Amino acid sequence: xxxxxxxxxxxxxxxxxxxxxxxxxxxxxxxxxxxxxxxxxxxxxxxxxxxxxxxxxxxxxxxxxxxxxxxxxxxxxxxxxxxxxxxxxxxxxxxxxxxxxxxxxxxxxxxxxxxxxxxxxxxxxxxxxxxxxxxxxxxxxxxxxxxxxxxxxxxxxxxxxxxxxxxxxxxxxxxxxxxxxxxxxxxxxxxxxxxxxxxxxxxxxxxxxxxxxxxxxxxxxxxxxxxxxxxxxxxxxxxxxxxxxxxxxxxxxxxxxxxxxxxxxxxxxxxxxxxxxxxxxxxxxxxxxxxxxxxxxxxxxxxxxxxxxxxxxxxxxxxxxxxxxxxxxxxxxxxxxxxxxxxxxxxxxxxxxxxxxxxxxxxxxxxxxxxxxxxxxxxxxxxxxxxxxxxxxxxxxxxxxxxxxxxxxxxxxxxxxxxxxxxxxxxxxxxxxxxxxxxxxxxxxxxxxxxxxxxxxxxxxxxxxxxxxxxxxxxxxxxxxxxxxxxxxxxxxxxxxxxxxxxxxxxxxx
Numbered sequence: 001x002x003x004x005x006x007x008x009x010x011x012x013x014x015x016x017x018x019x020x021x022x023x024x025x026x027x028x029x030x031x032x033x034x035x036x037x038x039x040x041x042x043x044x045x046x047x048x049x050x051x052x053x054x055x056x057x058x059x060x061x062x063x064x065x066x067x068x069x070x071x072x073x074x075x076x077x078x079x080x081x082x083x084x085x086x087x088x089x090x091x092x093x094x095x096x097x098x099x100x101x102x103x104x105x106x107x108x109x110x111x112x113x114x115x116x117x118x119x120x121x122x123x124x125x126x127x128x129x130x131x132x133x134x135x136x137x138x139x140x141x142x143x144x145x146x147x148x149x150x151x152x153x154x155x156x157x158x159x160x161x162x163x164x165x166x167x168x169x170x171x172x173x174x175x176x177x178x179x180x181x182x183x184x185x186x187x188x189x190x191x192x193x194x195x196x197x198x199x200x201x202x203x204x205x206x207x208x209x210x211x212x213x214x215x216x217x218x219x220x221x222x223x224x225x226x227x228x229x230x231x232x233x234x235x236x237x238x239x240x241x242x243x244x245x246x247x248x249x250x251x252x253x254x255x256x257x258x259x260x261x262x263x264x265x266x267x268x269x270x271x272x273x274x275x276x277x278x279x280x281x282x283x284x285x286x287x288x289x290x291x292x293x294x295x296x297x298x299x300x301x302x303x304x305x306x307x308x309x310x311x312x313x314x315x316x317x318x319x320x321x322x323x324x325x326x327x328x329x330x331x332x333x334x335x336x337x338x339x340x341x342x343x344x345x346x347x348x349x350x351x352x353x354x355x356x357x358x359x360x361x362x363x364x365x366x367x368x369x370x371x372x373x374x375x376x377x378x379x380x381x382x383x384x385x386x387x388x389x390x391x392x393x394x395x396x397x398x399x400x401x402x403x404x405x406x407x408x409x410x411x412x413x414x415x416x417x418x419x420x421x422x423x424x425x426x427x428x429x430x431x432x433x434x435x436x437x438x439x440x441x442x443x444x445x446x447x448x449x450x451x452x453x454x455x456x457x458x459x460x461x462x463x464x465x466x467x468x469x470x471x472x473x474x475x476x477x478x479x480x481x482x483x484x485x486x487x488x489x490x491x492x493x494x495x496x497x498x499x500x501x502x503x504x505x506x507x508x509x510x
Contacts, residue, residue, distance in 0.1 A: 003273070021069075021092075028091075033228070035229040035230075036091070037070070037097075039163075040163070041078065043327050044233045044236060045337070046081070046082065046385050050077070053105035053109060054075050057070055057071040057103065058070075059102060060294075067094075070126045071094070071103040072091050073089070073090055073107060073116075075109070077119070077360070078108065083245055084117075084245070085122055086110040086122065087110070089122075089124040090127045091397055092127065094130035096127060100134055104149075104169075107169075111310070113158055118245050118246030118248070121156055121157070121161075124161050125160055125170035125173065126164030126166060127169065128170050129167035130170070132340070150172055150176060151178050151413075153504050154348040155247050155348070155504075159221060159239060160178075162183065162186045162231045162233075164186050165186070165188055166186065166187065170188065171210075174221065174222075175318055175509045176508045178345050181222070182215060182222045182225050183228065184211075187210045189209050190209045216300040221509065222298075224299075233408075234262040239309075242295065242316045243351075245352060248291060249352050251315070251350060254290075254311055256299065256314045260289075260290045261480040262288075262481075264476075266287055266288050267284055267477055268476055271397065272283065273419060273421075276327075278324045278328060279324055281321045285319060288480045288483070289319070291308040295310065302336070303326040303327075304330055305321065305341040306319065306321040306340055308321075311343035317458075318342060318345070318351045318353045323360055324359075329359045330359065331359060332363040332371075336377060336380050339406075343380075346389060347502070348499075352392070354394065355394065357394065359399055361400045362401065380406050381412075383506070385412070390487060390492070391413040392415045392416075392483060393416045394483075395409070395416070396422065397419070398422075398423045402493065409424070409469075410469070415486050415489075416473055417486075418465065418473050419473070419475065420474070422464070423460040424459055424461040424469075434493045
């Protein structure tokens with residue numbers, strides 16, 4: 001047979017590259033219930049669609065070539081639900097998936113193609129950081145010319161999965177992602193536990209340094225924490241199902257489950273008549289949007305506001321909803337950061353926004369001021385002013401103060417609607433009585449009630465409608481139908497459904 005020797009060499013080289021770090025290391029991972037780099041791609045991508053790029057790459061250091069199959073990063077292109085994507089899956093069994101000149105070039109190529117051709121980019125993270133000692137010395141750290149390695153202009157969605165110990169580039173790409181999912185037990189930080197412990201001369205707990213609770217509850221960098229690799233990869237697929245492949249197309253449209261919106265009448269059973277009573281706004285959202293379509297981002301961070309992707313009549317929408325179940329719905333600095341990142345996501349990828357307001361204002365106090373509350377409130381206002389996708393504001397119950405503007409009131413949304421249960425005012429009338437008149441309900445209940453009636457005047461949904469501050473007053477049970485119809489009016493027809501993307505370079509972290 002012609003080229004028999006060359007064919008045998010090709011198959012041998014291919015088999016060595018596909019063997020990754022060897023049978024022993026792969027067996028160890030399997031015993032731990034953790035997928036390897038190639039298994040992750042196989043589970044994530046449509047069967048048979050992965051086209052690898054850089055399979056025969058190895059370390060540029062001669063003595064490391066034989067022990068660096070694919071140089072520790074599996075990269076290429078695949079399809080997810082029939083759509084092309086770029087994928088980088090770190091192979092921890094090969095030199096800890098540490099970054100080198102060769103595998104950085106592989107990653108850069110896939111990113112360049114994905115950006116130029118309009119493909120979502122997926123990073124399956126697990127790495128020890130930069131490869132040592134390759135990067136030691138001035139040439140190691142100063143060499144190269146990669147000014148765009150960490151540039152984000154949001155041409156295409158970026159998704160990161162934190163699936164093990166992630167330091168260096170794996171942590172950077174997580175911070176840059178539009179969606180980050182983390183397997184519990186994984187760690188992501190600037191530097192490894194060992195290096196951090198050396199730097200501060202004391203033992204470091206990995207979970208406290210960069211575990212899932214830290215990043216879902218404190219930093220807010222991680223959108224979702226799950227128990228297994230399989231759940232993480234399923235979350236990646238689900239997130240992408242709401243997003244377009246690139247910024248110059250509309251999100252995909254999905255079939256509408258037949259049970260959607262059938263129980264809208266139950267909204268008034270869930271919404272308390274008293275504005276001081278709490279409830280979980282998620283229960284109401286599930287009655288309005290397409291069945292089983294609510295996909296919440298950052299549920300453990302900034303919990304006074306719910307940010308979620310959902311579908312309405314099969315089309316993707318973004319939801320910003322106050323949640324009175326947590327702190328009465330008062331908006332804190334973390335919630336501000338969470339909302340801003342969500343506004344940037346939706347505006348960048350042509351997703352209409354729906355604000356659902358039931359809030360007593362911003363959470364005030366020393367702690368909030370130390371966290372930069374003033375600047376964060378204004379970041380939100382700046383972001384909402386730059387949004388060019390349709391914005392619809394629904395006032396459900398109470399809405400007070402500056403936060404009325406942040407939730408789309410006073411001209412900050414394209415359409416403003418109020419449920420007949422809504423109340424809009426500068427502040428809670430009860431607080432206003434005490435601030436203005438120095439009277440408390442406890443000290444002088446009769447006088448307090450008289451003044452409360454005065455402070456509550458002209459604050460109903462109908463009062464707002466009388467001056468056209470709201471464009472419609474509706475029955476809560478009709479919210480789904482109203483939103484579907486009003487979004488038909490406000491769809492971006494002249495631009496083919498594409499916004500102006502004024503926040504495409506907004507910082508990816510805060």
